[in-house]
Amino acid sequence: MSPGQSVQNELLVLRCREGDAAALDELLHRWQEPLWRHAMRLTGADDAAWDVLQESFVAIARQIGKLENESAFGAWAYRIVGHKARDWLRRHVRRRERESRYAEQTRLDEANEVPPAAGNVREALGKLAEADRTLLALRFQDGFSMDELAQMLGVPAGTVKSRLHFAKQRLRALMEKET
Secondary structure, rough: OOOOHHHHHHHHHHHHHHHHHHHHHHHHHHHHHHHHHHHHHHHHHHHHHHHHHHHHHHHHHHHHHOOOOOOHHHHHHHHHHHHHHHHHHHHHHHHHHHHHHHHHHHHHHHHOOHHHHHHHHHHHHOOOOOHHHHHHHHHHHHOOOHHHHHHOOOOOOHHHHHHHHHHHHHHHHHHHHHH
C-alpha cells in the first residue's frame, strides 16, 4: 500500500470514529477485496468467504470507534476476518459432525428390525392428522415437557394436555381398527 493510500485510510478511520457513514462505506469498499481473499484462504470456499466477510464488516462497523491507532486498521481488520473465519469453520465442522451422527443413527435405526407392534404404531401414526403426529412426536420422541410444548405452540399447558389426550385417543382407535 502506498503512503498516500495509508494516509487516506487513516483519514477515513478518523471520520468513521466521528460517525461518518460515507467514510465507513468507502473504507470497507477499499478493503473488501483483500479481506475477501484472506477469508477465502482461511475457509477455502467462495460462499463461506462472503459470509465471513459480511460478519467481519458488521464487527468492524460496530468496533471501529474503539480502534485507537488509525494506521493499524489493516492489521486489525485482518485479525477480525481471521476470528470470524475460525468461528465459521468451527460451526461448519460441528454441523457436519451432527449431520454425520444423524445419518449414522438413521442408518442404524433402519438396519434394526422393527417389531410388529412398532410397525402398527407407525402405520397408525401415518394415518393421523399432521397436527396430531407433530404433537405426539414432540412429546414422546423429542421428550418436550407440557410447559415447553405450551410455550412452543403459544397455548396454555391445559390446552396441550387436552390436545395430547385426544391425539392419543385417535391413535389408539386407529391401532384397534388395524387389529
